[in-house]
Amino acid sequence: MAEHGRVPDVVDLARELVRLDSENPPGEEAACARFVHDWFAERGVDTELVEEPIPDRPQVAARVGEGDPTLVLNGHLDVVPADDPAEWTHEPYAAEVEDGRLYGRGAADMKSGLAVGMVAMLELREELADGDLDGSVVFHGAVGEETAVPGTKTLLERGYDGDYGVVLEPTDFRVATSAKGLVCYEVTVEGDPSHASRPDQGRNAVLEARPVVDAIETYDRRLREREDPLVGQAYANVTRFEAGVGGNLGVLPGTAKLVLDRRVLPAEEIADVRDEVDALLDDVREEHGVETRVEEIQRYESAAVDSDCELAETIRDHTAAVTGERPDPWGIEAATDVRNLVNDAGMEAVTWGPGELAQAHTYDESIAVSDVRDGLDVTLRVARDVLDGAE
Incomplete structure (x- = not known):
């Protein structure tokens, strides 16, 4: 030494x-x-x-x-x-x-x-x-x-x-x-608020978000097949979920927000990652009728x-x-x-x-x-x- x-x-x-x-x-x-x-x-x-x-x-x-x-x-x-x-x-x-x-x-x-x-x-x-x-x-x-x-x-x-x-x-x-890089997207899921005593009158954004979360889980399984010899696998995870916070307990939330954390390999481009996320949400809308908005809120490029x-x-x-x-x-x-x-x-x-x-x-x-x-x-x-x- x-x-x-x-x-x-x-x-x-x-x-x-x-x-x-x-x-x-x-x-x-x-x-x-x-x-x-x-x-x-x-x-x-x-x-x-x-x-x-x-x-x-x-x-x-x-x-x-x-x-x-x-x-x-x-x-x-x-x-x-x-x-x-x-x-x-x-x-x-x-x-x-x-x-x-x-x-x-x-x-x-x-x-x-x-x-x-x-x-x-x-x-x-x-x-x-x-x-x-x-x-x-x-x-x-x-x-x-x-x-x-x-x-x-x-x-x-x-x-x-x-x-x-x-x-x-x-x-x-x-x-x-x-x-490894990362990019985070805030995904807003649209519902229709209503009184909790009349749940069929609206659309609970928490339940509307379920197919979005499921789609991200499926996306993550596919991503794990991509691997870099030095930094390992690509991932997609939900790291935050928020709905009805600060509102009345008797109201079905009209919106839900989640954060999608996507880990990016050196061979990947963040522009291509965004295309993948957009396609994922388009599929959810077509299959389940769920409307979403997506915004990039954080990024670290790979290098x-x-x-x-x-x-x-x-x-x-x-x-x-x-x-x-x-x-x-x-x-x-x-x-x-x-x-x-x-x-x-x-x-x-x-x-x-x-x-x-x-x-x-x-x-x-x-x-x-x-x-x-x-x-x-x-x-x-x-x-x-x-x-x-x-x-």
């Missing part, structure tokens, strides 16, 4: 970041963005608060070095809500360390990844300034990743792009060269680079050197902002980072402190390699 002389800095920083509540929704990244910005500024790093795309939810970018090649270290500031604190053994924002693990909302997803990127920037700045390395490193602290806000995309459009990119999400040090691209191989090599295990080719089933680096900026980019993806969004979310340390080691090794410097 490698020596970890800088570990206290990166672990302490991860704890400070976890203590900052940056839940999304509702979108409270501002305090975390200002902390990251000030942390860089106090250390003389060129940094900027970017008040786009949402003015009251700033994000942060930083840069060290000049010229090419440029490596982008990407992370997001937001975390999903902690929900019921009573379900946590460790307080969600106490950032407690126990038995070698850091606990708290965002510990894995992905305040530790942010800390790794921040400390790596400082270390690399000195080596770039001394001429030991060529090129530059860019840091992203993006907003809204958990709800598909185009934070990373905006930072790229503002010029914080590069040749190579690492999205520091928790992957247990596996190198994801592809990422992929060659599984044996130079960056992926470099990260695998250095991961093996630090952890003793060389990861096999892999794709991440969750959607990440790597799509913006690959699809929008044309970069060679992967998703890789410390921590286990299974810890994301859970009660008592945690990360092994040793993973944070190793994450910094590998990131520095990779950056030095990419920037043509001597290790």
Whole structure:
């Protein structure tokens, strides 16, 4: 195992970041963005608060070095809500360390990844300034990743792009060269409200929605036959259903709304997915007389680079050197902002980072402190390699 002389800095920083509540929704990244910005500024790093795309939810970018090649270290500031604190053994924002693990909302997803990127920037700045390395490193602290806000995309459009990119999400040090996408549709099912004492006078939208749900279940079974060797199967699921909420208990609801969550493989296009959904709803209307409206409410495009691209191989090599295990080719089933680096900026980019993806969004979310340390080691090794410097 490698020596970890800088570990206290990166672990302490991860704890400070976890203590900052940056839940999304509702979108409270501002305090975390200002902390990251000030942390860089106090250390003389060129940094900027970017008040786009949402003015009251700033994000942060930083840069060290000049010229090419440029490596982008990407992370997001937001975390999903902690929900019921009573379900946590460790307080969600106490950032407690126990038995070698850091606990708290965002510990894995992905305040530790942010800390790794921040400390790596400082270390690399000195080596770039001394001429030991060529090129530059860019840091992203993006907003809204958990709800598909185009934070990373905006930072790229503002010029914080590069040749190579690492999205520091928790992957247990596996190198994801592809990422599954998703698109969510809100489907509104039309009924006809009536008093519950006269149910035959109207059409209950809950019952009208039944063939829609059945059709989605059938669609999902067909989709599972589509499979990507790295990210697995395509899926379609109903993730939300709402009808009669807030109304009188004695009224049959006139509308029902459901969310169709469609997981998209790298070989699929979202435009084609929409055609499939439209055809599915047309069939329901023709067979059952059910009228619907559909609206896209969220999307994350899929993305992929060659599984044996130079960056992926470099990260695998250095991961093996630090952890003793060389990861096999892999794709991440969750959607990440790597799509913006690959699809929008044309970069060679992967998703890789410390921590286990299974810890994301859970009660008592945690990360092994040793993973944070190793994450910094590998990131520095990779950056030095990419920037043509001597290790």
